[in-house]
Amino acid sequence: MSDEVLTLEQRRKLQEQVLVKHHLANILTHWFNVAMWLLLLPTGIGILLEKTYPASSTAWNDLMRQIFGSTASLIYWHGVWGQIWLAVLTFNIFIGFRKYFLTFASTRMLLDKDDIRWLMIKPWHMLGLRKHVPLPPQDAYNAGQKLYSYVVVVGSFWIGLTGMIMVYSEHIPTSWQWVIQWAMPIHFLAVGITFSGVIIHVYMGAIFPEERQAFFSMFTGKVNGLYAYLHHRKWYLRKMAEKAAWEAEYRRRYREPAQVEASSTATARPGAAPAEAPGGD
Amino acid sequence: MADIKKYGFVIDPRRCIDCRACLVACRAEWNTPPGQTRIWVHTDGPHGEFPAVTQTWVPVQCHHCEDPWCVDACPTGATFKREDGLVLIDEEACIGCGLCVNACPYQVRFRNKETGKADKCNACFHRVERGELPACVATCIGGARLFGDFNDPESPVSRAIKDQVVYRPITPEVDTGPMTFYLAPPDASAVQVSPQPRKDLPAEVFWRKWAIPIVKLAVGATFLGQAGAFILQLLRGENEYEDGAV
């Protein structure tokens, strides 16, 4: 929760602000990912026969084979979708590497001191304890979300690599057969761990009321300023600074009449927290 | 005439003359890569001292077991046991991981060098379906290899074992219910005749001992955790004003 009390006026002003949390590329990639997981997970757990490798149930195994016609067909389509999934993600990351991925990774994935402290305090809050201890300010993604991103990146990498090994296994010589043999449990483990993360992610993103704004931002891309200020302070401040800098540049270029001179140049927006200097990175 | 078939083999080593026509017929039928074979003829001997010498030959193929360990080992069912008893491999589903090859106590499976898939005798099921015999059986000059439906009392195999002492290739440690019956004691020194207990591969051990429990734990814990959180949430209720949504 917030570490200080805002006035209702401040709250209202913040609520009216709109920030873009997710660019279109992020949104599309995210939902593409969701869609592929919806195809891959049911078929994947359908492939593994329950009797020896209990991932689903015999009924599910049979249903999947019935729908696809045969084990071979089931595996084939799982492989096709898997390769599409991997290809699009890889494409997106490489093409958008500089503009999207690098920025994304540096601000939304790396853990800093605030994140570490946040991780030590937040679990108590979840249980309804130690409410008096304030949470350190978080960036665009909080520490929990950052940890999740590790799971996703590492998990997806291993899922994709082992998946490709299995799809193209016929080209692997018999002396390297152990690679295929290990690919299977690693694929299974990576999917399982990632899926556990997904369970948390889905709850926190879609069901947990505090994150309602975040959920919708996955469609519209936008969150309001109050949400940003309360939950992702460092990001909020940085975005305000960015906007101010952009406006200053705009004015300089197009010689807009100067606005009301404010006491400081960088925080000329109403609703900015008066006591805070622009901070963050 | 039974409706459900139970296919299997009867081998009479006394009739095998080591002509190897069966090996060539199988290779021709299936285009097995050079150096790999789906069936064997084992040489037992010569034993004894001149001139009291004996020698036997023992033909071997996949036994299409009643309780096939290879089918158990396959994660996807790419190898499976059909209702008529034949154990087959769907090559399009197989990814050539080799767990089944390792699992077979008779070591009658191999990974085909050219296709990269698991491979073994499939009793020439396509020939059987057309009323022909498997290629090795059809060409066996000595009449040492027999194949047929054990559920049919008139089949060659049923008649061959009727009132005979038969030898099933099992040991006290390993009994997969092999559907091959020998009419004379076969050479127990051949792995394909006398099965060896098998060990799981390291990847299988990892899978069973680590991956499955970890995933069960992780998914279970996160699911329960979120379920618990959801319950708390329901108990607590939502406050849209606090949350800043409106």
Add this chain to the structure above:
Amino acid sequence: MSDQPLEKFPRLNRRKFLQAAGLAGTGVAIAGSGLHDIRRVEAGGSVGHLPGSYADKIVPTLCEMCVWRCGVRAKVIDGVIEKLEGNPDHPHSEGYLCARGQAGLMMTYDEDRVLDPLMRVGERGSGRFRKVSWEEALDYIADKMLKIKENFGPEAMIFSSTHNLSQPLFENLLYGYGSPNYGTQRSLCFNAMVTAHLLTYGIEEPARRYEGMNYIILTGRNLFGGISTSETRALMQRIAEGAHVVYLDPRFSETAAKAAEWLPIKPGTDSAFILALIHVMIRDELYDKWFVSQYTVGFDELAEGVQEYTPAWAAKITEIPEATIYRIAHEFAENRPNAFAHPGWRTSNFINSFHTERAIAILNALQGLCPQQGDCMFLSEPAIPLGKPPQPGYPPIRAARLDGVPWKYKFVPPKLGVFQELRDAILTGEPYQAHGWFIARQNPMMSLPERQKTRAAFQKLGLVVVMDIIMNDSAWYADVVLPEATYLERYDPLHAVGRRVFLRQPVIEPRGQSRSALWIYKQLGERLGLGDYFQYEDEEDYLRQQLKPWTEQLGVTLDQLKQTGYFDVPDGYEGPTYRWDTPSGKVELASETLRNAGYDAIPRWYDPPEPGENEFYLLTGKVGQHTQFATQNNAYLYEVRPTNQLWMHPAKAAERGIANGDRVRVTSPAGSVEIEVWLTEGIRPDCVYLTPGFGHESRGLRKAFGRGASASDLHLTFTDPISGGQALTQTFVTVEKV
């Protein structure tokens, strides 16, 4: 002129191999489709490999992997022969094929096939050839042959061929051209058996019937190694039903493993054993008195002659116990009429092998295996008459045969000959010098003893032509190599077995430029001015002419025959009844013919030569996976038996410091070879054994080249004066560790 290295094909697998050679429109979507073919798996089974039985065409024809000529059903998919099955309609296969029969399609698809006529450009034996057209090759051969005829007489040209279905046309070439010099492989194999039975019964190759037989004596004749499909099956069936087989062989072969008794008889002493049996049968009056009195001549002379051949005497010579010999004689007689002694097959062992064969023929006569049986075990079947194209008579032959038939070998039938004498005559130039040799589907470079001599003989000739399917050793040394189509790609003249007449027909079009013998002989014949002996348009025309009497009588057409593969001659057709084609009209226990020629009228014992102190008998034999020298390069047969080893008894090996698997040098007066040794208790200590067929020198056989060793480098040439048979076991060798 550029050399023509033999083309390299990238893969062994014939389907992929044809794709690589750009030949087949195989277009089969199924093979190797992997995960990208989501066609529903048929019945849940594997379709990644297209099994041979999904044939779109099944063609009945005849095998040619050995002389047994089993009926075959060839399965074809998209123009590729994928699988061969035995033809149940053929009495020699009854639906079964041996390893060689199954592997036959890999002769057609052998990477090392000769697919174009070749003419030598380098030294003989250098393997340097250039591809030429049929025109050029045949014109060249005809030209040289006509020059040889003009300068030296037609007899200076030798023609040799291993007997096969197109033999009549080969003989037209030979005799039409005017040469008497006809070489076949028979003297390396059959001669003792054939001449002995000709002189005893008046037939060349007695029939063998196994049904109901309870007691069988096999003198050699390893039926489970030297496989003749239906006969091998019949023997196994009898054994399974309880028949008692007595098997004589110095080595423990496959048949020894299945026989009730393996008698490791001392090499060269078979006749002593059989003569002792005859002695007991006569002395103890165990023979069929009625048959002997009715149908034989010379019994008294025989009885007198075998008096000294007691079991005790034989025991010392053969190293088989006296009691055993005595017992076998009695058991043999007691089991009459269900007991016989196999007449033998390859009987080219010792010079006294002729007497062994005479003794066996007589032993069976004493059993009277004829009228009581209802039909006679030892009469051959009547020949079915077939039509043939008209041809003139042959020109008179002026010269004597180089191989000494009949001026040196009175009893050898001309169409068998004495092959090794032909080769020797080339070297000696006596009685005249040969200048050319036309070799059809035969490999004398490897089959004749003393390979060095054969090489030297080739070098002496002005023209060597070899007709073959692969670059076998004789082809390697030839001037011209003519590619014959394999048996799966050609028509041959009709072949009768009993009352059934079979067709050999092409399963696929001949690959490359290969052609059938019928075509080759006609083409060559015409260029030699012998067109009148080849009065057929093409192969089908020839066959129609053969069929003509039966087309008229039964309405059988060639097109029908192509569908069924055979037709039956009805029962009304009469053949000769019990009549033996001998001077007396009866079974000749004593032969006046032999006596008049200055030889023993009855079989007698002659001491064979024996090895010296450090020496071994060098045994030869057969394996079920190869046919003489022809199949070692076949990919499938190579897989199941790639090489040979020297069998040796462990005690003798130990004496020489030889361990199992060691490389040893085997030396005879003719030469020496190096080979890996295999120690076994299954051989007499005084013997060593080497499977023939290996040790190819032709680099054109990329799989077989250099594998194992050939006994033809070791064998000395010994010829039996009566039968002309080679004595392949009379060469003795020393063995030492390398």
